[in-house]
Amino acid sequence: xxxxxxxxxxxxxxxxxxxxxxxxxxxxxxxxxxxxxxxxxxxxxxxxxxxxxxxxxxxxxxxxxxxxxxxxxxxxxxxxxxxxxxxxxxxxxxxxxxxxxxxxxxxxxxxxxxxxxxxxxxxxxxxxxxxxxxxxxxxxxxxxxxxxxxxxxxxxxxxxxxxxxxxxxxxxxxxxxxxxxxxxxxxxxxxxxxxxxxxxxxxxxxxxxxxxxxxxxxxxxxxxxxxxxxxxxxxxxxxxxxxxxxxxxxxxxxxxxxxxxxxxxxxxxxxxxxxxxxxxxxxxxxxxxxxxxxxxxxxxxxxxxxxxxxxxxxxxxxxxxxxxxxxxxxxxxxxxxxxxxxxxxxxxxxxxxxxxxxxxxxxxxxxxxxxxxxxxxxxxxxxxxxxxxxxxxxxxxxxxxxxxxxxxxxxxxxxxxxxxxxxxxxxxxxxxxxxxxxxxxxxxxxxxxxxxxxxxxxxxxxxxxxxxxxxxxxxxxxxxxxxxxxxxxxxxxxxx
Amino acid sequence: xxxxxxxxxxxxxxxxxxxxxxxxxxxxxxxxxxxxxxxxxxxxxxxxxxxxxxxxxxxxxxxxxxxxxxxxxxxxxxxxxxxxxxxxxxxxxxxxxxxxxxxxxxxxxxxxxxxxxxxxxxxxxxxxxxxxxxxxxxxxxxxxxxxxxxxxxxxxxxxxxxxxxxxxxxxxxxxxxxxxxxxxxxxxxxxxxxxxxxxxxxxxxxxxxxxxxxxxxxxxxxxxxxxxxxxxxxxxxxxxxxxxxxxxxxxxxxxxxxxxxxxxxxxxxxxxxxxxxxxxxxxxxxxxxxxxxxxxxxxxxxxxxxxxxxxxxxxxxxxxxxxxx
Numbered sequence: 001x002x003x004x005x006x007x008x009x010x011x012x013x014x015x016x017x018x019x020x021x022x023x024x025x026x027x028x029x030x031x032x033x034x035x036x037x038x039x040x041x042x043x044x045x046x047x048x049x050x051x052x053x054x055x056x057x058x059x060x061x062x063x064x065x066x067x068x069x070x071x072x073x074x075x076x077x078x079x080x081x082x083x084x085x086x087x088x089x090x091x092x093x094x095x096x097x098x099x100x101x102x103x104x105x106x107x108x109x110x111x112x113x114x115x116x117x118x119x120x121x122x123x124x125x126x127x128x129x130x131x132x133x134x135x136x137x138x139x140x141x142x143x144x145x146x147x148x149x150x151x152x153x154x155x156x157x158x159x160x161x162x163x164x165x166x167x168x169x170x171x172x173x174x175x176x177x178x179x180x181x182x183x184x185x186x187x188x189x190x191x192x193x194x195x196x197x198x199x200x201x202x203x204x205x206x207x208x209x210x211x212x213x214x215x216x217x218x219x220x221x222x223x224x225x226x227x228x229x230x231x232x233x234x235x236x237x238x239x240x241x242x243x244x245x246x247x248x249x250x251x252x253x254x255x256x257x258x259x260x261x262x263x264x265x266x267x268x269x270x271x272x273x274x275x276x277x278x279x280x281x282x283x284x285x286x287x288x289x290x291x292x293x294x295x296x297x298x299x300x301x302x303x304x305x306x307x308x309x310x311x312x313x314x315x316x317x318x319x320x321x322x323x324x325x326x327x328x329x330x331x332x333x334x335x336x337x338x339x340x341x342x343x344x345x346x347x348x349x350x351x352x353x354x355x356x357x358x359x360x361x362x363x364x365x366x367x368x369x370x371x372x373x374x375x376x377x378x379x380x381x382x383x384x385x386x387x388x389x390x391x392x393x394x395x396x397x398x399x400x401x402x403x404x405x406x407x408x409x410x411x412x413x414x415x416x417x418x419x420x421x422x423x424x425x426x427x428x429x430x431x432x433x434x435x436x437x438x439x440x441x442x443x444x445x446x447x448x449x450x451x452x453x454x455x456x457x458x459x460x461x462x463x464x465x466x467x468x469x470x471x472x473x474x475x476x477x478x479x480x481x482x483x484x485x486x487x488x489x490x491x492x493x494x495x496x
Numbered sequence: 497x498x499x500x501x502x503x504x505x506x507x508x509x510x511x512x513x514x515x516x517x518x519x520x521x522x523x524x525x526x527x528x529x530x531x532x533x534x535x536x537x538x539x540x541x542x543x544x545x546x547x548x549x550x551x552x553x554x555x556x557x558x559x560x561x562x563x564x565x566x567x568x569x570x571x572x573x574x575x576x577x578x579x580x581x582x583x584x585x586x587x588x589x590x591x592x593x594x595x596x597x598x599x600x601x602x603x604x605x606x607x608x609x610x611x612x613x614x615x616x617x618x619x620x621x622x623x624x625x626x627x628x629x630x631x632x633x634x635x636x637x638x639x640x641x642x643x644x645x646x647x648x649x650x651x652x653x654x655x656x657x658x659x660x661x662x663x664x665x666x667x668x669x670x671x672x673x674x675x676x677x678x679x680x681x682x683x684x685x686x687x688x689x690x691x692x693x694x695x696x697x698x699x700x701x702x703x704x705x706x707x708x709x710x711x712x713x714x715x716x717x718x719x720x721x722x723x724x725x726x727x728x729x730x731x732x733x734x735x736x737x738x739x740x741x742x743x744x745x746x747x748x749x750x751x752x753x754x755x756x757x758x759x760x761x762x763x764x765x766x767x768x769x770x771x772x773x774x775x776x777x778x779x780x781x782x783x784x785x786x787x788x789x790x791x792x793x794x795x796x797x798x799x800x801x802x803x804x805x806x807x808x809x810x811x812x813x814x815x816x817x818x819x820x821x
Contacts, residue, residue, distance in 0.1 A: 305699065329701035343699040346692035348759040357689055358700040360682045369680050411700065 004030045005067070006196040007052070007083075007165050012061035014047055021047045023220045025061070029165060029196040034187060036199045036207045036228075039217035039240055039430075045200050048217070049167050052198075053085045054078040065165075084163035086153055086171055094142035098135050099124045102156055131155050131186070145292060151179055154186065166190065167198045170428065172206060177456070177491070178290060184210055203457070204233045216240055237431060249463030250439045252446070256466070257281030258316075260450040261333070261419050263302070266311030271297045272474040275311070279419065279450040284441060286465035287454040289494050293471040295454040296338060299421045303335035304328045305343075315419065329358065332417040336408055338424035338454070340401070344408040347397035351389050352378045354396050354407050359415040381410045386436055402433025409440060420444060422453045426460065438464060458487045470494050515753055519768050519775070526779040533782060540661070546774035547667035548573075548729075548738075550767065551722040552745035553752075554674040555715035557766045560749060561678070562711045563691040563758035564612065565619040568604065568626035569719045570741035574734065575634040576601040577723030581733035582637070584649045593649065598720035604630055605716030606709070613705035627742070634735035643733030653728030663725050670718055675763035677714065687711055692759025747794065748773050751801045773797075 007029040014022040022044045029035045039045050050056045052063070054072040063070055065081055072078050078085070092101065102124045109115055124137055133155065141149055154171055157163065168187075172180050187197055187210055201207050207214065208228060215225040216239040223239050224231075259280050266275040272294040279285045287295040301308040304325040313320050315331045322328050328335075337343035346354055355378045356363060363374045378392050387406045389399055396407055405425065412420065422441075426434040441451055441464060455461050461468055468480045470493035478493040527534040552569045559566050580597035584590065604626055611622035655662045678684040686707045689697040698704055727733050752769025754761030776797070780790050 303699075324703075325699055325701045326703065335699070337699060342693075343696050346689045346696055346759060348692045348755070349688055353685060353688065357685065357697075357702070360685055364682055367681060369682070369685070371680075 004032075006031045006065065008064040008067070009048075009052070010062045010064065012048070012051060012063075013059045014044075014051060014056065015059055021220050022051075022058075025217075025220075025222050027215060027222065027225070029198055030213070031164075031196055032191050032194040033212040034191055034197045034199055034210050035213045035215065036201060036211035037215050037217065038201060038207060038236065043217040043240070043430075044220040045217055046169065047220075049085065049169060049198070049200065052078065052165075053083060053167065079163075082164035083167065084157045084165070085167040085169070086157050087169055092141050092149055092153075094140065096141050097137065098139050098141070098144075098152065099137040101141060101152060102127065127155060132182070151183070154183060163195070165196045165198070167200075169200045171199075172201070172203065177458075180206070204236065205459070207236070208233065240431060248435075248459070250435070250442050251464055252442055254282040254442075254445050256283050257448055260316060261452070262312075262314040264312040264314070266298065266301065266308055266313070268297065268301055268306070268308045270474075272301075272471075275476055277469050277476065277479070279452055281418075281448040281450055282445050283466045284445055284451045284453060284464055286461040286468040287452065287471060288458065288461055288468050288490050289471035293494065294474040295471050296423055298471075299335055299423050299452070299454060302328065303333065303421055305335070329415065329417070333419040333421065334358070334412040334415060334417045335421040336405075336412065336423060336425055338427055340404055340408060340428075345396045345404050348395060350393045351382065351387065351396055351399070351407055352392040355381060355392075355410045356414060358411050362414070377414060378410075381413060385410050385413070385440065400430075400433075402429035402436075405429055405433070405437065409437070417449075419450045420452065422451065424455055425453060426455075426457070434460075458490060461485075461490070462487070515751070515765060515768050515772075519772050522772060522775050522779075526775055529779060530782040533779060538778070540664075542771075542774045542778050543664050543667070544661050545777075546748075546770050547663035548722050548726050549741055549744040549773075550667055550748060550770040551670050551718050551725070552741055553748035553766050553770055554670050554763060555718040556742075556745045556749045557752070557754050557761050557763065558674060558677065558687065558711050559619070559715055560754045560756060561691045561758060561761045562687040562708060563619075563694060564708060564711060565623060566605075566608065566712075566715055566719075567620065567623040567742050568608065568630055569715070569722075569745060570738045571627045571630035571634070572601050572604045572716075572719050573723040573726060573738045573741060574736070575604070575630040575637075575723075576720045577727035577737070578634050578637060578643065578733045578735050580720075580724055581643050581646050581649060581727050584646065585643065590648065590651065594652070594724055597724045598717055601720030601723060602713055602716035605712040605719070609709040609712035612712070613708050631735075638733070638735050640735065642735070644731075646727070646732060650728050650731060653725045654731075663729065666721055666725055670721065671763055671767055674766070678761075678763055683707060683710055688759055690758075743794075743798075744773065747798045747801070750798060750805065753805075755805055756802065 005028050009025060009027040012022055012025040012027075013020075025044075025048060027037075027048070037045050037048070047056060051058050052072065054074045054077050057073055063072060070081055072081060072083075075085075099121060102120070121137065128135060128137075133151070135144075135148070135152070144152075150171065154168070157166060171183060187199070190197060191212075199207075199210060211228045213225065214228055214231055214236065216223045216236060218240060257280055259278050262278040264276055267273055275298055277285070287298070289295050297306065300306045302313060302322065304322045304327050307323070313322055315333060318331075320327060320331050341347070346357070352374065356374055360369075363370050363377075375392065381387075382389065382392060385406045387399075387410065388403050396404055399407065409425075420441075425441075426437050429437070438460075441453070445451055453461070453465065462485045465485075466482055468485065468490060469476055470478045470480070470490055472494055480489060480493075532538055552573070555569065556566055576597040579600050580593045583596045584593035587593070608619075608623050608626050611617040611625070612619050651662070653663055657665055678687070686697065686702045689700065689702060690704050690707060694704060723738075726738055730737060748770035749761070749766050750756065750769070751772050752761070752765035752767070754765065754769075773794075776793070777790070780793065785793075
């Protein structure tokens with residue numbers, strides 16, 4: 001320890017009604033270093049960061065910055081102490097332009113309170129140039145993808161020079177590999193400038209790429225703080241979950257059946273072009289590519305969330321016109337969106353209502369909901385999927401990300417479709433829940449379902465898929481069989 | 497895990513019955529303040545007084561749950577009631593008059609629904625426009641004159657079955673219908689989902705526009721019935737009647753726990769909200785509060801109800817974050 005410590009937390013305790021979220025945590029961040037914080041959802045990472053950022057206040061314990069005791073009781077106070085935080089779930093104003101977004105809450109004004117837009121434009125241009133990014137300053141945020149916005153958020157936070165302590169909560173959950181490299185370059189340059197970075201992540205390869213120190217939290221307790229060199233991936237995973245994972249991917253050999261989904265030269269103007277592929281029963285197909293390659297857009301068009309210009313969608317040998325989500329759902333094709341909060345859950349309603357939402361007709365007799373049947377089905381499904389919830393009447397918003405995802409999956413399982421379109425099914429959920437989602441995918445494939453998965457995590461695709469299609473700039477650039485899988489082969493196709 | 501369950505249960509109970517406790521408190525305090533309050537006659541009176549606005553409030557609750565709104569219900573009530581009275585005077589048929597009221601109100605609400613679903617107008621604006629149009633149409637129809645001598649038409653609002661006045665019977669029936677729709681039908685579930693997260697509802701295969709239209713149609717039926725009861729009670733066809741009823745209906749719904757951000761609300765809550773409003777008005781009258789002051793108090797109460805709604809939501813999210821993270 002000593003002089004080099006920038007931020008020090010001492011004996012931090014925090015309880016919420018009914019749960020002890022943090023139990024006697026001692027944590028410190030040094031100058032010019034990256035301290036990775038990892039742990040499953042519910043381990044207390046976010047609570048700890050929110051205490052540092054002034055969103056919550058600790059019940060007991062002290063926070064020191066530069067060895068001076070500080071009282072952080074609001075995010076504004078945190079900012080004054082040089083703490084800057086990038087949240088995992090982005091909140092942004094869709095109508096704002098790139099330029100405006102850079103200066104929100106920090107507008108340079110003239111003496112008379114007039115906003116100096118010239119100065120802002122100059123600043124924004126400089127920042128983008130400095131960071132090597134090419135965005136039109138007048139583009140509205142609503143016209144950008146999540147990953148673009150995330151990148152801009154990060155750039156904004158790091159360009160704010162007064163920040164000495166930068167907290168990043170899973171900054172890579174929505175961005176592609178090249179963008180991750182860009183981000184890591186930024187982080188390294190920040191480290192050289194002597195900043196303290198606290199980096200929260202689930203992704204092991206990332207953690208070991210960027211960390212100087214690693215701290216693992218489990219159930220509100222600190223289980224290890226060690227330099228990276230003294231740890232390896234298996235150790236960290238087992239510290240996080242408290243048990244050894246025998247294998248990372250529960251892939252099984254499943255007999256491939258009939259062709260269930262066939263897509264012929266699907267086109268959508270300026271978004272994707274001539275998409276041809278098929279999926280068989282029992283098969284797990286991966287879609288790889290950089291963010292912006294058009295993978296999600298293909299899935300959305302198939303599911304009826306967006307329209308397509310031309311092409312054929314053939315399910316079980318029958319040509320289908322998809323104009324709305326009803327068309328795809330009625331033909332046994334469902335989609336799990338990458339944006340769970342937006343397209344997946346009804347947060348203010350119960351686990352039960354969310355689970356049966358897509359298949360209510362199943363529970364209607366003479367216009368009346370059969371409550372008993374509903375309860376039975378939902379309880380059985382929750383048990384099968386291992387959804388951790390106090391009761392099926394709990395609001396979905398009260399569950400952890402992984403359990404919310406399981407509820408969305410459960411909704412589609414109740415519907416019992418033939419084809420699952422999964423868009424980043426494990427994004428933002430912890431290792432244990434990921435493994436359960438993989439197991440579910442395998443179980444579905446075993447039952448003869450066809451699965452199509454878009455993922456930005458190559459290990460996941462390589463571990464779970466039978467075939468991988470790679471997309472680049474709206475076009476399919478290749479198809480790989482399982483024996484040909486390698487990160488290098490996929491990346492080569494992905495960059496075009 | 498067990499603690500969490502208990503905590504969860506407790507907050508649920510508070511959430512569910514908090515407003516009921518307010519009602520009981522108000523009831524007890526009112527009976528202590530004024531001895532006239534606790535008479536069967538006064539209580540029946542209150543029920544009858546609130547019946548029309550509560551019927552509107554049931555429709556409003558269904559709409560707000562779905563992320564919609566109706567500001568036109570007072571005006572549409574007047575137009576529907578007026579035309580109904582007029583048809584009765586021409587034909588002498590009570591049944592036909594009743595049907596006309598419903599048809600007119602449903603028609604206006606179909607226009608509301610088309611504006612909201614097909615032309616994607618915000619419900620606030622669409623129904624604000626309807627509020628002006630329906631009122632204008634009512635005044636135009638009689639050239640601003642009232643229609644008197646409505647004869648047997650009074651049976652809808654002034655009659656009774658046994659000792660129960662007809663408005664209260666309608667109030668109870670429509671309450672049950674609302675409860676049934678929200679709790680026991682596919683439509684109800686879909687509306688909660690649409691109000692809770694419209695995009696997720698679309699992605700779950702719910703025909704959102706169709707359900708929204710149905711919500712407005714149901715609202716139209718309620719408004720039409722309210723129109724019949726209203727004209728029958730005031731013993732005339734009043735093109736200028738029921739002004740400001742949308743405010744009373746909204747107040748009852750919001751106080752009853754319907755969340756303005758959608759996805760949350762119940763028929764039972766609305767009844768409680770309506771009685772809170774009714775008791776307050778009644779006790780203010782009994783103790784002789786100046787009617788202008790009453791209006792200020794009513795405005796203050798709806799502001800308080802919304803503040804309460806926002807705060808509980810914040811608290812809920814906060815305690816949930818605690819559970820999760």
